[in-house]
Each structure stands twice: as structure tokens, then as C-alpha cells.
Amino acid sequence: MDTTLTDPLVGQVLDGRYRVESRIARGGMASVYLALDVRLDRTVALKVMHRSLAEDPQFVRRFIGEAKSVASLSHPNIVQVFDQGADGAHVYLSMEYVPGRTLRDVLRQRGRLPAREALEIVIPALAALGAAHQAGLVHRDVKPENVLLTDDGRVKVVDFGLARAVEASNQTKTGMMIGTIGYMSPEQVTTGTADARSDVYATGIMLFELLTGQQPYGGETPMSIAYRHVHETVPPPSSLVPDIPPSIDALVTAATDKDPARRPADATAMLVAAVEAHRTMPRPGQTGAHATLPPDGRAGADRPATGAHPVPGLPEPTGRTMIQPLPDLATEGSRRRGRRRSGAVWFISVLALVMVAGIAFSGWWFSQGRYTTVPDLTNKNIKVARQEALKAGFAVKIGQGRSDDKVAKDVVLDTQPGAGAEALKGSELTLIPSLGPETIPVPKVEGLSKDDAAAKIAEVGLTVGRVSKTASDTVPRDQVIRTSPMVGKRVRKGGSVDIVVSAGLIMPDVSQMMRDQAEKFLRDKGFNVQIDETADDTPPGTVIAQDPSGGSEVVAGAVVHLTVSKGPDQGWHWPWETDPSQAQPDFVNVPDVRFKDLRDAVHELQAAGFKVKTRRLVGTRRVIEENPTGQQPRGTTITVWH
Structure with a gap:
């Protein structure tokens, strides 16, 4: 639906x-x-x-103060704030419009982005944050949503001070910070305070996400993400993307240290650290000893291409102007001028021939099919992709797989070099397979609250998924009896685990x-048993009563009084004997059905001519005890406990 037609503000003039x-x-x-600002057009x-928020006076006061502070900032990488105001129920900021x-x-x-490109986005963002920090302002909500890339390639940071105004309001914080929990520093989680080092931490998390395509603790509940920010160390990006340079690993590690004092x-x-890491990175197409930035420290992509290519066998241009001394005698100069001109013509001719030969050699090299284009093998089964790569003339290597929530196991996620690149036939092509969604074994939580x-x-x-309760004769109230899936079963990362909690210790019947x-x-269950005979x-020895009765809630180690029959006073007899x-x-x-499946045991006793009564004792599907045993009249009721 077109929001322009449904939003009531569209078409209105705020504040005249x-x-x-x-x-x-x-x-x-x-x-x-x-x-459109109709005053300034x-x-x-x-x-x-x-x-x-607009109805909260405390928020409005803080909002106005923060807007004034941000408006004083003037930096090319900060979205400029022009004005703030209120029109009835509408509280607003007027800002620079940045198409992008x-x-x-x-x-x-x-x-994920290449390491060089990620740094070239983070560096201007850091410049903007640095200007704010110098002015005593803290952003408090650094995240990719608040970094804009303009259509002409500039980087702009937006929403300075807005998070602080919200924090000072009377609005409920729950839900307000859910969208940014992935970038909150440990001190913001534990104390709610933030300073310039909190912005540094969030920028480190953002750089990690640019480099790897994911947050270090993404895909979980807000509570668990906040817990991990406080208690765990952010892993180096190279643990997910192996070709990231150590200097960038070090930058992310320093920025995301749990201790603010070490950031x-x-x-x-x-x-400063980011610029140094960028300076030492190889320019596109360079490796090894030639991997340096230009003297002015800018990336190679920022400098205009000259169109010149080095010619094999000739020294590369030094970039310096060579100055030769003039001859002392004017006559000698006149006499040699002609020789120098002819020598220069000869040199240029030879150079042209060498260049033509080099170009011809390059044309022959490529025309002979020495190079080929890397095919697009992503989203194909790893075995199929391997066969296609071999057929295209590559030596195939299966690289370290990566977990992916969207790509099935054994499907190609990426190739190195990437699809479309030119590579020598016979060179090595690495296939990166998907390991499927990341799975985690269910931890052992039985016996815990x-x-x-x-x-x-x-x-x-x-x-945690569904929580249910059930009676137990072994596990105290409110402690976990079992989980579903069971302990050790692997579950997709972020998936749910159902838990069954004890409703209390129940006296067995x-x-x-x-x-x-x-x-x-x-006694095996830990109860203190006392016997009374009557x-x-x-039949003698039969338990005819118990206290506490079966099914009542008790505490561990409780005393149980059992009343046991010793037969009638005149001796016990079968009814037909008297x-x-x-x-x-x-x-x-009576068939011995102990330890047999309950259903099978019932069928076996019934087939032998007995009636059967079942009683739950420990809740298993196997028979624990039966009574009476031995020889019994056909039709007798046999009680089995399970």
C-alpha cells in the first residue's frame, strides 16, 4: 500500500x-x-x-537540549540539524536531506564487504564520531541504520543525541532498545551509562558485521545477547572470514574489549588505528612487497587511473623528474642538439617497438586461452560444483565450510577467486561449502531451577520454548525434570527447547x-519407612494402608507409615475353605511380568485369566512390581506398578 496516501501528515504544513x-x-x-522548507525554498x-514520545514533557525538554547541541556540530560526515520545533502533537527535527x-x-x-571497503566506510564514520566526542557529545546508538551512504559516495552519521533523549523519558525502555542491543557496550547493559568508549565499542561491532556479514551475537533473544556482550569476548573477524588481515582483527579486538579502559x-x-590498518593493506591487485598505499595514504581506488601498464624488461617509472646539467659552451650545445634529437627519436622508436611487442605478446597469451573466467558455482551442490570447476580447467580445493541459516548443507556459498574473475587455467579454485544452519547441543539442565x-x-x-509441569516422586518442586529435545540433541542456533518442571515430590502409592x-x-527413594502390623x-504381608497416602505432595526424606496385614486373628484361609x-x-x-512393557504385561496377565489393575509408581512404561504372585485363582485381580 502507498504510505503517501495513508499517512495523515503527508500534504500538511508543519509549524507554518x-x-x-x-x-x-x-x-x-x-x-x-x-x-520543503517554504521559507528558504x-x-x-x-x-x-x-x-x-511527543506526549512526554521530560522527553521533549531533553530532545530540545540535545537538538541544540547537535546543531552546533559542523562536520562533512555528520547529517546537519537545521531546526527543531513542535506543532501541536508533532515534535520534529529539520535536517539535511541526504539522498542515498x-x-x-x-x-x-x-x-559482507571486502576488508578495504569496510574500513573506507568506518573511517569517515569515526571522523564524525570523533568530532562529536571532541565537542562532549556521545552518540549512544551507533549502528548500520544510523550510517548513510549518499548517492555520490559520501558517508554520513545521523541521530546524534536522540538515544539520550529517549533514555531520559518516562517511556518504558523494554522494546525501545531491542533494535540496538546487538551494538550495546557491556557498561550500557550493566549500568545504563555510556561515554565515548561506548561509541567505540558499537563501531567495533559494526565493523565486525561489515567484515563478516553478521553480528557476533546475532539470532538470539535480547537477554542472551546482552549476557554475551557482558561475559564473552568478541571473536576476531578472521575466525569467520579467514583472509581478513591481522591488523583489522587487532582493531576490532581493541574496540570491543569488555573493559572500557582497554579500548x-x-x-x-x-x-588513527583504522587509518594505519588501511595504510598497510595491499591495494587491489597487489600482494607481497608491493602491497603499499600511495604516499598520500589514500586508497588506490581513490586515485585516478593513468592507463599506463609496465612493460616487461623495462624499468617502471619512478614518478620523479630527472634533471640533467646543461653543457658549458653554446657552440657545443648547437653541435650536439642535432645528435640528441636523433638519439631521442631512436630511443622512442625502440620503446614503441618494445611496447608493441609487449602488447602483441599479451594478446597472444590471452588468445591462446591461458586465462579463463571463474564460473558462478554458488548455490550448487558441492559435488556438482567440483565437477564443473574441473571441467573448466581448475584444480579444485574444498575450503573450510561456514554455517549459513539460508543455504542448505553441502551447497556452495562462495568461491575463491569469486565468480567472474580471470584466472589461469590449472590454477587452484577453492569452493566454500555451507555447513547448513549452525546447531548447538541442548545443555544438561535437569535438577536446576x-x-x-x-x-x-x-x-x-x-x-526456552514451552514450560510445562508434571508430578514427580523424585524431583523437588520447580526443578527441571527433562527437556525436549533431550540433552545433547543438536538444535538450530536460536531454536527453542521445551522444559518440563516438577510440580513437587509425590508420595508413591x-x-x-x-x-x-x-x-x-x-527406602531406595530416600523415604524413612515405619511398619505397623494389624x-x-x-493375605499376610500385604500393605493395606499408608500415611502419607499415595499421590500427596511430600518432602524428601519424609517418614512413611505403612500398615501391613498379618492376616485374620484365627488365621487366613481361602473363602471356600471356610x-x-x-x-x-x-x-x-501368575506370569512374572516384571520389567516387561506395560501394555505387553497387561495382555499377558489377561490371557492367563487374570484381571489387571495398573498403578503409576515412577512413570515408566515398564512394570516395576506386581502382586500377588505365585499360584492364584483364575479371575484374581493382579496389581502391577509402573
Whole structure:
């Protein structure tokens, strides 16, 4: 849907000055519009705060103060603030309009950038931050969304001071910082404070993302990301992209140190280190001893190409003007002038012949098919890609695979050299396969509290899914009984793990069990068993009652009173032994179904002519005990515990 037609601000004139033409973007705190300043007849970007912030007097006061401070900054890499104001419920900033796109847009379209290009974006951003730090301002929200790349190639930083104004408001912080948690320094997470070194940390994270295409702790819950910022060390970018130079690894490591005191003191200090790392990088097409920047320190891509190529066998131009002394005698000069002219003509002719020969040699070299174009093998199965590369004349090497959330396992992510590059036939072509989505083994959390288990699961990069409760006769209340998937099972990074929590220790029901069986079972579970015997019509040794009763919640080590039958006072007899009217039934051996599957055990007892009653004892699917045993009349009820 066209937002121009639905946004109520489009077409209005704010503060009698800014005619809103269209909406450019919408974020968590504000919307940005293209507007015309009718007083000065210039196009501006109008950032209008969302109503929830504009209605907060504390935010508005801080917003105005921060806007005045930012407006005093004048730097080519900072988006200039022209004006601030309010029109009814609309609080706004009038800013320089910068046609282009954000660094986030670039990352979405291209993925990771070459190291040189990443530095050439970060260096002007650091220059902007350095100017702000010198003026006593801290950005507090450095991220790719706040770095703009203009259509003519300039880098601009935007939104100075806005994060501080939001932090001072009465708005709930939860959700407001979710979008930037990936760039927050440890001190911002733990204390909420930020200084110039916090901006340095965020810039280091942003450089890591430019180099690798991902944040060091991305794809997880905000809580787990914040935890890792505080407790873990950001890995060097080369651990994900092996060809990144050590100097850039060192730059990222220093900028993202957990201790602010060990980081560069401000953006200017980091800028010096970044420029030095850039200076020592090889220019495109150079390696080894020739890998140096021009004397003025600018990248080779910034300097105009001359179109000249070195000729084999001839010395390369030195770039210096050679000055020769003049002859002493004018007559000698006249006499030799002709010889010098003819010598120069001869030299130029020879040079031209050598150059023509070199060009011809180069043409022959290429025309003979010594070079070939690297085919595009990405998104192909690694085996298929290998065969195609071999067919194209390359020696194939399978490189170190990388995890990727979108590309299936054993599919080519990239090649070195890349697709479209010119390479000698027979040279080595490295295929980088996908390892598929990164997976993490489920940690062992049984016996932990629900909160401790959730923290441990988040620590490894997973999230807690459904939490359910169930009764237990072994695990205390609110402790984890098990997880799903089970411990050690690998789950996709960022995936969820369900946990089952104990509803409390439940007293097992051992009534109708024989005394020896019941007493041993309860003692093995840690209960203190006390026996009382009483006369009863049930077979001697049968548990006829227990206290606490089965199914009630108890504490570990509780005392359990079992009441056991010692038979009737006159001795126990089968009913037909005392009542001649009752016929004596057939006696059948009770099958021993202990340790068998519960369903199979029930079927076996029923097939033998018995009735079956099942009781849950430990919750397994196998029979733990049965009673009575031995020979019993057909039709007797056999109780089995599982």
C-alpha cells in the first residue's frame, strides 16, 4: 500500500514552514519525511517523533537540549540539524536531506564487504564520531541504520543525541532498545551509562558485521545477547572470514574489549588505528612487497587511473623528474642538439617497438586461452560444483565450510577467486561449502531451577520454548525434570527447547504391594519407612494402608507409615475353605511380568485369566512390581506398578 496516501501528515504544513511531501522511512521512535522548507525554498528531511514520545514533557525538554547541541556540530560526515520545533502533537527535527541508502540496506543487498571497503566506510564514520566526542557529545546508538551512504559516495552519521533523549523519558525502555542491543557496550547493559568508549565499542561491532556479514551475537533473544556482550569476548573477524588481515582483527579486538579502559579512548583514537590498518593493506591487485598505499595514504581506488601498464624488461617509472646539467659552451650545445634529437627519436622508436611487442605478446597469451573466467558455482551442490570447476580447467580445493541459516548443507556459498574473475587455467579454485544452519547441543539442565535452566539455555545460544509441569516422586518442586529435545540433541542456533518442571515430590502409592517390595522401594527413594502390623482379611504381608497416602505432595526424606496385614486373628484361609458353598476355582500360575512393557504385561496377565489393575509408581512404561504372585485363582485381580 502507498504510505503517501495513508499517512495523515503527508500534504500538511508543519509549524507554518515545512510542507510534508512524502514519508521516507518509519522506525521505532520516529518517522522521516521528505519536506520543503517554504521559507528558504530548500528540501529537508523532517524527523517527526512518535506520539508516545511527543506526549512526554521530560522527553521533549531533553530532545530540545540535545537538538541544540547537535546543531552546533559542523562536520562533512555528520547529517546537519537545521531546526527543531513542535506543532501541536508533532515534535520534529529539520535536517539535511541526504539522498542515498543506509549501511543496513547495503548489508542486506550485498552481505559482507571486502576488508578495504569496510574500513573506507568506518573511517569517515569515526571522523564524525570523533568530532562529536571532541565537542562532549556521545552518540549512544551507533549502528548500520544510523550510517548513510549518499548517492555520490559520501558517508554520513545521523541521530546524534536522540538515544539520550529517549533514555531520559518516562517511556518504558523494554522494546525501545531491542533494535540496538546487538551494538550495546557491556557498561550500557550493566549500568545504563555510556561515554565515548561506548561509541567505540558499537563501531567495533559494526565493523565486525561489515567484515563478516553478521553480528557476533546475532539470532538470539535480547537477554542472551546482552549476557554475551557482558561475559564473552568478541571473536576476531578472521575466525569467520579467514583472509581478513591481522591488523583489522587487532582493531576490532581493541574496540570491543569488555573493559572500557582497554579500548581506544574515543573515536579519534580508533580513527588513527583504522587509518594505519588501511595504510598497510595491499591495494587491489597487489600482494607481497608491493602491497603499499600511495604516499598520500589514500586508497588506490581513490586515485585516478593513468592507463599506463609496465612493460616487461623495462624499468617502471619512478614518478620523479630527472634533471640533467646543461653543457658549458653554446657552440657545443648547437653541435650536439642535432645528435640528441636523433638519439631521442631512436630511443622512442625502440620503446614503441618494445611496447608493441609487449602488447602483441599479451594478446597472444590471452588468445591462446591461458586465462579463463571463474564460473558462478554458488548455490550448487558441492559435488556438482567440483565437477564443473574441473571441467573448466581448475584444480579444485574444498575450503573450510561456514554455517549459513539460508543455504542448505553441502551447497556452495562462495568461491575463491569469486565468480567472474580471470584466472589461469590449472590454477587452484577453492569452493566454500555451507555447513547448513549452525546447531548447538541442548545443555544438561535437569535438577536446576526453571530460571537457572533458562539462563543456561540462553547462554549457549538457544531459547526456552514451552514450560510445562508434571508430578514427580523424585524431583523437588520447580526443578527441571527433562527437556525436549533431550540433552545433547543438536538444535538450530536460536531454536527453542521445551522444559518440563516438577510440580513437587509425590508420595508413591504402594498399597496392595507386599511389605518387602514396598519397604525396599520406598527406602531406595530416600523415604524413612515405619511398619505397623494389624489383623486383616487380606493375605499376610500385604500393605493395606499408608500415611502419607499415595499421590500427596511430600518432602524428601519424609517418614512413611505403612500398615501391613498379618492376616485374620484365627488365621487366613481361602473363602471356600471356610464356606463350603463356594466352589474352589482353578489355580493358575501368575506370569512374572516384571520389567516387561506395560501394555505387553497387561495382555499377558489377561490371557492367563487374570484381571489387571495398573498403578503409576515412577512413570515408566515398564512394570516395576506386581502382586500377588505365585499360584492364584483364575479371575484374581493382579496389581502391577509402573
